[in-house]
Amino acid sequence: MQRAIVFGATGGIGQAICADLAQDGWSLYIHCSQNWQAACELSENLTKQYPQQDFIPIKLSFLVDDRELQTFVKGLLPINAVVFAQGITDYNFVSGQDLHKIDQIMRVNLTVPIKLTSLLEPLLIKNDFSRIVYIGSVYGGQGSAMESVYSSSKAGLTRFAQSYAREVASANLTVNVIAPGAVNTPMNAMFAPETMEEVKGEIPAGRLAEGSDISFWVKTLLSLRSGYLTGQTIYVSGGWLL
Numbered sequence: 001m002q003r004a005i006v007f008g009a010t011g012g013i014g015q016a017i018c019a020d021l022a023q024d025g026w027s028l029y030i031h032c033s034q035n036w037q038a039a040c041e042l043s044e045n046l047t048k049q050y051p052q053q054d055f056i057p058i059k060l061s062f063l064v065d066d067r068e069l070q071t072f073v074k075g076l077l078p079i080n081a082v083v084f085a086q087g088i089t090d091y092n093f094v095s096g097q098d099l100h101k102i103d104q105i106m107r108v109n110l111t112v113p114i115k116l117t118s119l120l121e122p123l124l125i126k127n128d129f130s131r132i133v134y135i136g137s138v139y140g141g142q143g144s145a146m147e148s149v150y151s152s153s154k155a156g157l158t159r160f161a162q163s164y165a166r167e168v169a170s171a172n173l174t175v176n177v178i179a180p181g182a183v184n185t186p187m188n189a190m191f192a193p194e195t196m197e198e199v200k201g202e203i204p205a206g207r208l209a210e211g212s213d214i215s216f217w218v219k220t221l222l223s224l225r226s227g228y229l230t231g232q233t234i235y236v237s238g239g240w241l242l
Contacts, residue, residue: 003054003079004131004222005029005120007113008086010038012185013135016211017085020219022046027054029076033061033086062086062112063104069112073119081131081222082120084113089150102149109153114160125171131222134161135214136179136233142241154179158233165231174230178217181237184208205238 004021008014009030018028028046032039039057046055060072088108090101113134124130139147140154158177165175182199200208217236220226 001027001054002081003027003029003077004081004083005031005058005076005079006083006085007031007060007116008033008084008135010035010042011085011087013180013183013211013214014083014085015042016215017083017218018042018046020212020215021083021222022050022053022055024219024222025053026081026222028056029079030055030057031086032057032059034059062108066115069115069119073116073123076120076123078126079120079123080127080129081133082117082124083218083222084116084132084134086113087135087137089147091146093146094148097149105149106153109150110156110160113157117164121168121173124173125168127172129172129224129227130174131226132161132173132175133218133221134175134177135218136177138179138181138235138237138241140177140179140233141235161233162231169230172227174221174227176221176230177233178214178221179233179235179237180209180214181235181240182208183214184210203238203240205240207238209236209238 004026006014006018006028009018010032018030021028030039030043036059043055043057086108088105090097090105134157136157137154139151140158143151161175161177214236217234
């Protein structure tokens with residue numbers, strides 16, 4: 001049985017990833033940082049649709065210490081793939097950001113995913129093939145004013161994936177980044193509707209991405225036939241900011 005863990009599964013992109021992977025035959029660990037009820041409901045709904053597969057809700061804050069990360073990984077069943085779909089931002093000038101918030105953004109978006117990757121590698125390379133996908137951002141390639149810390153965390157994922165992929169390619173473990181543009185998710189709900197309309201007008205495709213636009217590429221990267229693609233960042237942005 002193929003099993004993946006989807007970090008940030010209760011978010012807009014995470015839910016779409018879970019739906020696509022479940023339809024493709026994957027059993028899933030459905031992770032949340034806080035919204036346990038949403039993780040349980042998503043697991044229950046997918047179990048009803050795909051009773052031959054396992055859907056297990058799990059909870060882990062990305063702000064815990066290293067010992068708790070180690071304990072978390074030790075409790076997992078065998079897995080073939082990991083998808084890091086969690087992420088936070090803070091729309092602000094760097095000079096106006098709380099120093100603790102800067103640390104939180106870097107931990108959630110970059111540092112802890114790297115630590116979990118290190119801890120999960122022994123589980124992954126036991127398989128004939130395994131996959132890691134990070135959800136980055138178009139801002140990892142074209143930095144955004146007012147989101148400098150967020151942009152740097154996503155840029156870090158791109159360089160980490162490129163480097164780490166070279167370390168594990170011989171173990172049939174691929175490592176890639178999907179970098180969305182503007183997506184119709186709750187993360188963007190903090191912006192006024194007129195602001196999002198302006199953004200939409202800048203996108204050559206003429207619309208915001210939906211979660212399914214992103215999850216399609218995650219599903220593709222997790223397939224057996226994608227084994228020769230590794231260390232790449234794929235921008236799924238409707239032609240925006242390229």
